[in-house]
Amino acid sequence: MSAPQPNSFRTGPDERGHFGIYGGRFVAETLMPLILELEKAYAQAKADPKYQQEMDGHLANYVGRPSPLYFAERLTEHLRKTASGLSAGGAKIYFKREELNHTGAHKVNNVLGQIMLALRMGKKRIIAETGAGMHGVATATLCAKFGLPCIVYMGAVDVERQKPNVLRMRMLGAEVRAVESGSKTLKDAMNEALRDWVSNVADTFYCIGTVAGPHPYPAMVRDFQSIIGHETREQMQAAEGRLPDSLIACIGGGSNAMGLFHPFLDDRAIEIYGVEAAGHGLKSGKHAASIAGGKAGVLHGNRTYLLMDDDGQIEEAHSISAGLDYPGIGPEHAWLHDMGRVQFLSATDDEAVAAFQLCSKLEGIIPALEPAHALARVLDLAPSKPKDHLMVLNMSGRGDKDLDSVAAFLESKKR
Amino acid sequence: MSTRIDRRFAALKQEGRAALVTFTMAGDPDADTSLAIAKALPKAGADVIELGMPFTDPMADGPAIQAAGLRALKAGARTSKTLALVREFRKSDDATPIVLMGYYNPIYIYGVDKFLIDAKAAGVDGLIVVDLPPEEDEELCLPALKAGLNFIRLATPTTDDKRLPAVLSNTSGFVYYVSIAGVTGSAAPDAGKVAAAVARIKRHTKLPVAVGFGVKSAEQARAIAACADAVVVGSALVDALCKSLDNSGKAGLGTVKAVTDLVAELAQGVRAARRVAAT
Numbered sequence: 023m024s025a026p027q028p029n030s031f032r033t034g035p036d037e038r039g040h041f042g043i044y045g046g047r048f049v050a051e052t053l054m055p056l057i058l059e060l061e062k063a064y065a066q067a068k069a070d071p072k073y074q075q076e077m078d079g080h081l082a083n084y085v086g087r088p089s090p091l092y093f094a095e096r097l098t099e100h101l102r103k104t105a106s107g108l109s110a111g112g113a114k115i116y117f118k119r120e121e122l123n124h125t126g127a128h129k130v131n132n133v134l135g136q137i138m139l140a141l142r143m144g145k146k147r148i149i150a151e152t153g154a155g156m157h158g159v160a161t162a163t164l165c166a167k168f169g170l171p172c173i174v175y176m177g178a179v180d181v182e183r184q185k186p187n188v189l190r191m192r193m194l195g196a197e198v199r200a201v202e203s204g205s206k207t208l209k210d211a212m213n214e215a216l217r218d219w220v221s222n223v224a225d226t227f228y229c230i231g232t233v234a235g236p237h238p239y240p241a242m243v244r245d246f247q248s249i250i251g252h253e254t255r256e257q258m259q260a261a262e263g264r265l266p267d268s269l270i271a272c273i274g275g276g277s278n279a280m281g282l283f284h285p286f287l288d289d290r291a292i293e294i295y296g297v298e299a300a301g302h303g304l305k306s307g308k309h310a311a312s313i314a315g316g317k318a319g320v321l322h323g324n325r326t327y328l329l330m331d332d333d334g335q336i337e338e339a340h341s342i343s344a345g346l347d348y349p350g351i352g353p354e355h356a357w358l359h360d361m362g363r364v365q366f367l368s369a370t371d372d373e374a375v376a377a378f379q380l381c382s383k384l385e386g387i388i389p390a391l392e393p394a395h396a397l398a399r400v401l402d403l404a405p406s407k408p409k410d411h412l413m414v415l416n417m418s419g420r421g422d423k424d425l426d427s428v429a430a431f432l433e434s435k436k437r
Numbered sequence: 438m439s440t441r442i443d444r445r446f447a448a449l450k451q452e453g454r455a456a457l458v459t460f461t462m463a464g465d466p467d468a469d470t471s472l473a474i475a476k477a478l479p480k481a482g483a484d485v486i487e488l489g490m491p492f493t494d495p496m497a498d499g500p501a502i503q504a505a506g507l508r509a510l511k512a513g514a515r516t517s518k519t520l521a522l523v524r525e526f527r528k529s530d531d532a533t534p535i536v537l538m539g540y541y542n543p544i545y546i547y548g549v550d551k552f553l554i555d556a557k558a559a560g561v562d563g564l565i566v567v568d569l570p571p572e573e574d575e576e577l578c579l580p581a582l583k584a585g586l587n588f589i590r591l592a593t594p595t596t597d598d599k600r601l602p603a604v605l606s607n608t609s610g611f612v613y614y615v616s617i618a619g620v621t622g623s624a625a626p627d628a629g630k631v632a633a634a635v636a637r638i639k640r641h642t643k644l645p646v647a648v649g650f651g652v653k654s655a656e657q658a659r660a661i662a663a664c665a666d667a668v669v670v671g672s673a674l675v676d677a678l679c680k681s682l683d684n685s686g687k688a689g690l691g692t693v694k695a696v697t698d699l700v701a702e703l704a705q706g707v708r709a710a711r712r713v714a715a716t
Binding site: 038046047048049050051052053054055056203204209210213216217220221222223224319320321322323328330332333334335336 | 491492493494495496497498499500503507510515516517540541542543544545546547567568569570572573590591592593594595596597600604615618619620623
């Protein structure tokens with residue numbers, strides 16, 4: 023990249039919420055005072071050791087942290103065999119086991135922080151959007167734990183394809199509102215949550231599930247998720263006596279990826295890969311790869327890469343993974359792409375499902391379809407690396423929710 | 438520099454009555470019908486015309502205006518066609534102010550500089566862009582003012598006295614007071630609360646104050662016109678248009694009339710109002 027390299031990649035955003043030209047606060051005036059209030063409250067909480075202490079306690083005893091850093095030995099061996107014809111040898115692959123967290127994904131790290139903040143701010147009602155349902159389940163879970171009413175907006179299409187998570191949310195006492203507007207997926211769920219927030223300004227806290235939205239959400243969600251990267255640093259030091267050589271994670275909005283990447287951004291020798299969902303293929307027009315197939319625009323409170331037509335109308339994203347099925351990406355990722363610090367790759371539905379099956383059989387870990395996209399790229403990156411290369415994949419969620427989707431996908435391939 | 442908006446509000450002040458500001462979606466249900474409606478609005482009683490710029494993801498709009506935008510997009514609407522509509526309108530009407538209202542992304546993608554040049558040339562007088570608060574003034578507000586367009590800002594019930602000066606600082610033409618915290622087309626505003634809010638805003642600005650969100654009937658328009666400089670009606674007009682469509686969503690014979698009849702009713706309400714507010 024021709025852009026000058028900053029001294030640090032970890033100082034953003036600026037006081038107005040910008041990462042380079044990305045980010046910002048593109049919201050209706052009704053929400054502006056609420057966002058400023060949130061920014062202030064978060065800054066105060068962050069500086070309060072009691073807030074952090076209480077969070078650490080819940081992270082340990084309720085979420086089950088730290089999550090293990092696991093050496094995926096059979097996958098490593100398998101890929102070394104396929105690399106045998108090459109001189110390289112094949113990287114040593116580790117999984118950061120976020121799927122072992124309570125609720126089965128990394129989402130809970132962020133929700134805990136936001137719900138504790140909502141309580142500090144005296145908010146009485148929690149709203150959230152969800153795609154695959156993992157953020158909705160995490161929000162419903164913590165609202166149950168802290169005794170708060172919870173309303174989750176979910177696209178009607180996603181309600182249909184992620185039924186187990188809808189049942190979980192309802193069991194946890196949340197109200198799931200199926201969104202019938204627009205394309206009936208995650209972006210429309212977010213529109214509807216914003217409309218709710220605008221209509222219930224006095225008592226409602228909007229718990230956003232990814233590193234997107236108006237400032238301070240992208241930075242705040244990143245901070246809560248950064249525990250993934252901080253733990254990985256310590257755990258890799260303990261296991262191998264040094265830092266990893268590469269990191270890889272799937273990206274929809276990009277919160278699991280940002281959580282792993284951020285603590286390593288200034289370790290410039292470390293290669294960092296984000297994997298977007300290529301759906302039916304980047305050339306098919308049916309994908310969710312905002313960096314590979316989109317351009318800079320403004321939606322949902324921030325400027326970032328978006329899928330859209332030449333009139334600026336937002337296009338529907340397509341992915342077998344509901345969690346990656348969003349036409350945008352967090353603004354900090356957009357900036358890291360422009361800076362050349364993170365390399366963005368993609369994986370198709372076919373590749374993700376193949377990786378899903380391979381991981382299940384080799385490691386006894388059924389991954390969610392989201393990290394299966396990152397795993398698909400591990401399958402060709404790892405064999406190209408030397409044997410002493412340490413590669414960390416963020417296993418951001420477990421695949422129970424995806425069994426029906428994968429079975430239906432495989433069935434359709436047989437025909 | 439005086440704009441059509443400034444001149445219109447000055448003239449109405451002379452007349453001693455409030456303005457009726459009508460909102461319809463450009464290109465809804467199709468380009469021709471939408472132009473026919475715009476052309477018929479001044480005669481029906483609209484003093485200022487607001488045209489919605491269709492967007493796939495209108496976060497601050499209720500179901501009626503969401504549907505109007507999607508109808509327009511389905512019929513081929515795009516930013517260049519909205520500007521073409523204004524150009525056509527201006528061929529026969531050089532006096533009625535036109536304000537474009539929408540979201541930032543289509544303007545950003547059209548190109549801010551090019552958009553301002555083309556909008557000014559087409560005969561647009563002002564812009565309302567819902568997702569550009571004062572914090573983002575450098576994006577479009579300041580360039581628009583420089584280009585000679587009014588930039589009309591929304592003030593809301595959550596905009597307190599401390600924040601009002603920031604909201605009003607680069608506002609021109611008029612101030613649009615959103616009478617309820619909610620999306621367009623929600624519950625009707627309480628006239629008493631609106632009067633207090635308008636008085637509060639007027640302590641901070643000499644600009645005319647328009648009130649909208651939730652005004653549906655002539656009676657409500659009358660009540661609001663008694664305390665504000667303008668009444669904005671949108672969702673009710675869009676609803677009337679929607680009801681006039683045939684089963685396939687196409688314009689019916691009565692579509693233009695369905696809108697202008699309601700505008701005429703609302704205009705009567707506005708004109709019947711007794712001004713109580715000190716201006």
